Amino acid sequence: MKRKFMWEKLLPTPQTMSFIGLMLICLAAFGLLKPAYATADNLYAIVLSACLSAVLALGMGVVISAGGFDLCIGHAAGFAALMCGYFLRSLGMDPYPAMLAALGTAVLIGAVNGFLVAWMGISSFIATLGMQFVLVGVRQWITAGNSYRSGNTIKQLAQGNALGVSNLILFSALMLAIVGFAMQKTAFGRKMQFTGSNIVASDYIGIPTKRYTFLSFLLSGAIAGIVGILQFGKLTSATINMGDGWLFNAMTIAVFSSVIFGRFKAHGIALVAILLTMITTGINMLGVSSAWTNFVLGAILLLSLFAGKYLRFNQIKVRKGRVSHGC
Amino acid sequence: MPYRGERVNEILQMRNIHKSFGATQALKGVDLDILRGQVNAIVGSNGAGKSTLMKTLAGIYRPDEGTILFDGQDITGFTPLKLQELGIQVVHQVLNIVGSMSVLENILLANPPVRCGLLKWKSGQDTVRRILKEIDFPLELSAPAGSLSVSQQQFVILARALIHQPKILVLDEPTARLGMEETQKLFALIRTLKQRGATIIYISHRMEEIYTICDRISVFRDGMHVLSKEAALLSEAELVQAMLGKRMETFFPKEEAPIGGEVLRIQDLRYRDRLNGVSLNVHAGEIVSLVGAVGAGKTEILECLFGLRQWDGGKMTLRGTELSRGHNARRAIDLGMALIPEDRASQGMIGDDTVRANLSSVDMAKACHAGVFSRAKEDQLAQKLVDRLDVRPNDIRYIMTGLSGGNQQKVVVGKWLTAEYPLYLMDEVTAGVDIEAKAEIYKIIGQIAQKGGAVLLATGDIEEAMGISDRIIVLYKGRIIYESSPAQTTKDDLLARIMGGGTHAQ
Structure with a gap:
């Protein structure tokens, strides 16, 4: 039995394999219709545009695995970008302190969410939905409708290259690796996931469930802050509507990934983000109406929820599959 | 009321009722008669089948086999709503109260007063006041039910059952949440209902109550009805004997252990x-x-x-x-x-995690190197416990909910065996x-x-x-x-x- 474990370990899980298969089908289908789709340049562009969505979904994934939802994660990221611009331009701060202050703002948003959910007992849906409206109001008030330019330092941070690979991709990969490691391999992550799976049973084994709920929101706030700042550099300017619509993407990716891969998996989030971007890019390149993109993404979200019921039901019976944390 | 035939003394006749959940047989052929106009006690230890039988009577469960006759009419497999219309009301052990709704709304919940398709809570006010007066339990009708004490909630549920003027009223452990005084009120109410010709089925664990209020006692054991007798003719000792029966001796491997400090x-x-x-x-x-x-x-x-x-x-x-x-x-x-x-x-x-993760959940440090899980350490810890407890299947990667109850419990106990508490x-x-x-x-x-x-x-x-x-x-x-x-x-x-x-x- 021991020996069998050894070589089994080298193979990706059945979920990962079938997922890569799905990506290849997507590549072949769009490639046949539009040869420009299946070029290395285009695929690199797809990964580049998928990576920040993946990181934002990472934050959402952390909150979901701790048993909540963070509906303001997109606006928190946008708000961090705006605040970064505000600190730079209106307060005249240097780029690095400004970024740090913006990150602090995002963490504070997460802390307020976490406090409301963990200690005030407010449903995470309601608390974060409320926070989303607060942010939309406050950004109007602070920026007075101005947009801010990022300046070279921040732009360079997001748009630069190292070893021929975009910094954005490197940053994202690093974030996925760190958070994935913390959530899948450490006692911290295990306790966070227990809290999400069964909060009562977690209380009964002495896990400080309130603290872990709070921490999940704090973490998602921090991740949102980082994404916001990188977006700021990538777009080179922060406008008032920064962050609108980011939630949908993050949510779709996080939910899809947790349904397919069973629980929090960083590589799952990365794969789902890339697949979804492959689909939207493909639709765009075919020149079909953009209404189709929304239709397809919405349908994927609903289908994955539907499939989730079936898959989870099946997993109970799976004995030989890998059905645990961190494979 | 339709023609009711000859007025038999048994208002309710249950014949050969069987009910199983998976491999467990909850009811093994129950024959039970409930006598008209009496307070019928049903007693038995936990798991004797009392609650299952009452849920079958209420139409929540459908018996696998057997028939239930109500006034000579076959009511087996009727829906809960239909049974309520016939006059069978069950007050379950659980307090099913809608906390955010008012007392009035909670009492009228099952059949809210409707006029022209619109809810008219107010029009039910008089009936509710009358009922509350009858049970001698004044409550503020507009107060949210969630703000009441559990004993007050118990009376709200009781009032809800009484609205329909039940012919049979089943009370499942009604006094578990009541104080002395409230229990007396309940007993007074039961006496009044009895005078009016209603039949009561009373489930309780409390000897004094059973002998105070009940006319007849039926004893259940292991899913079977073992004895029914008039309360006056059944001694306490006889009742206890019937509840215990002669059960198979379970094997208790008691080890001699020195008692310390x-x-x-x-x-x-x-x-x-x-x-x-x-x-x-x-x-x-x-x-x-x-x-x-x-x-x-x-x-x-x-x-x-x-x-x-x-x-x-x-x-x-x-x-x-x-x-x-x-x-x-x-x-x-x-x-x-x-x-x-x-x-x-x-x-x-x-439940949705593996046997391994559950076994290491208390003492995570034992499966970790500096806060990071070590697959080898965790596997070893879990495998040792699974072997010691003889968990089946012997596979630490199995998801908890896929195990049988007994094996789940072994894991639940096992996670505390990583250290000697x-x-x-x-x-x-x-x-x-x-x-x-x-x-x-x-x-x-x-x-x-x-x-x-x-x-x-x-x-x-x-x-x-x-x-x-x-x-x-x-x-x-x-x-x-x-x-x-x-x-x-x-x-x-x-x-x-x-x-x-x-x-x-x-």
Whole structure:
């Protein structure tokens, strides 16, 4: 039995394999219709545009695995970008302190969410939905409708290259690796996931469930802050509507990934983000109406929820599959 | 009312009722007659089938076999709504109250007054006032039901059942949440209803109540109806004997363990109205059983100890350390307590995770290197426990919910075996567990005691208490009323005491 474990370990899980298969089908289908789709340049562009969505979904994934939802994660990221611009331009701060202050703002948003959910007992849906409206109001008030330019330092941070690979991709990969490691391999992550799976049973084994709920929101706030700042550099300017619509993407990716891969998996989030971007890019390149993109993404979200019921039901019976944390 | 034929004395006749859930047979061919215009008591230990039978009567369960006749009419398989229209009302043990709705709305919930398709709560006001006056229990109609005390909520539910002027009223443990005075009100109400010709089915664990209010007593045991007699003709001793029967002796591998020094001392513990000054102690190597009916306070003692409830008064000392009131589960574990909770699925395990993750969930440090899980260490820890407890299937990667109840419970117990805790608190540790797993768990309890651990075991199963404990403590309504070693008492005596009767034995 021991020996069998050894070589089994080298193979990706059945979920990962079938997922890569799905990506290849997507590549072949769009490639046949539009040869420009299946070029290395285009695929690199797809990964580049998928990576920040993946990181934002990472934050959402952390909150979901701790048993909540963070509906303001997109606006928190946008708000961090705006605040970064505000600190730079209106307060005249240097780029690095400004970024740090913006990150602090995002963490504070997460802390307020976490406090409301963990200690005030407010449903995470309601608390974060409320926070989303607060942010939309406050950004109007602070920026007075101005947009801010990022300046070279921040732009360079997001748009630069190292070893021929975009910094954005490197940053994202690093974030996925760190958070994935913390959530899948450490006692911290295990306790966070227990809290999400069964909060009562977690209380009964002495896990400080309130603290872990709070921490999940704090973490998602921090991740949102980082994404916001990188977006700021990538777009080179922060406008008032920064962050609108980011939630949908993050949510779709996080939910899809947790349904397919069973629980929090960083590589799952990365794969789902890339697949979804492959689909939207493909639709765009075919020149079909953009209404189709929304239709397809919405349908994927609903289908994955539907499939989730079936898959989870099946997993109970799976004995030989890998059905645990961190494979 | 349609023509009703000859007025038989039995308003309800149940014939050969069978009901199974998976492999467990809850009802094994029950024949029961309920007599018109009487208060019919149904008694039996936990798991005897009382509640299942009442849920079958209410139309919530459909019997696998058998028929139910109501006034000669076959009502088997009727929907709950249809049965209510016929005049059968069941007040279940659970308080199904909608907390955010008013008292008025809660009482009228089942059949809200409707005019032209619109709800007209107000038009039901007079009826509700009349009913509340009848049960002599004034309540503010506009108050949200969630703001009421549990005993007031109990009366709201009672009023809801009375609105329909039931012909048969089933009361499942109605006094479990009531104080003295309220119980008297309930009894007065039952008498009034009886005078009006209604039939009452009364389920209770409390001897005094059964003999005060009931005309006839039917005893259930292991899914069977074993005896029915007029209350006046059935002695307490006979009743207890019928409840216990001659059951198969379970194998209790009690190991001799030397009793050491005091591990736990509880003095005058008070918690709301559930615990009224409980004092007890447990020694190293000793197994102490807390027995009592539902609501007697067993679970409350364990959960106060483990920091899951804020107690109101008293002093608890664990190996010389006094427990502070701001105590929580983490600190309880650090002080050396382990708790196996009452409800396995919701409190005891992470159901959608693996056997391995559940086994390492308490003592994560033992499966980690510096906070990072080591697959090898975790596998080794889990595999050792799975082998020791004989968990089937012998696969640590199995998802918990896929295991049988008995095997789940082995894992729930097993996660506390990574270290030797000085005090193990166990709440109904063998409830819903098959015989093999039971034996396995008893073996583990014996081993814990042998290694000098103290065990405080809350149980409703008298055989279990008699079989494995060194001392038995009987709780009744939040007080200790009796204490004995198994050798110096009998099952009959214990059961009688649990039900608040019994001074006849010894």
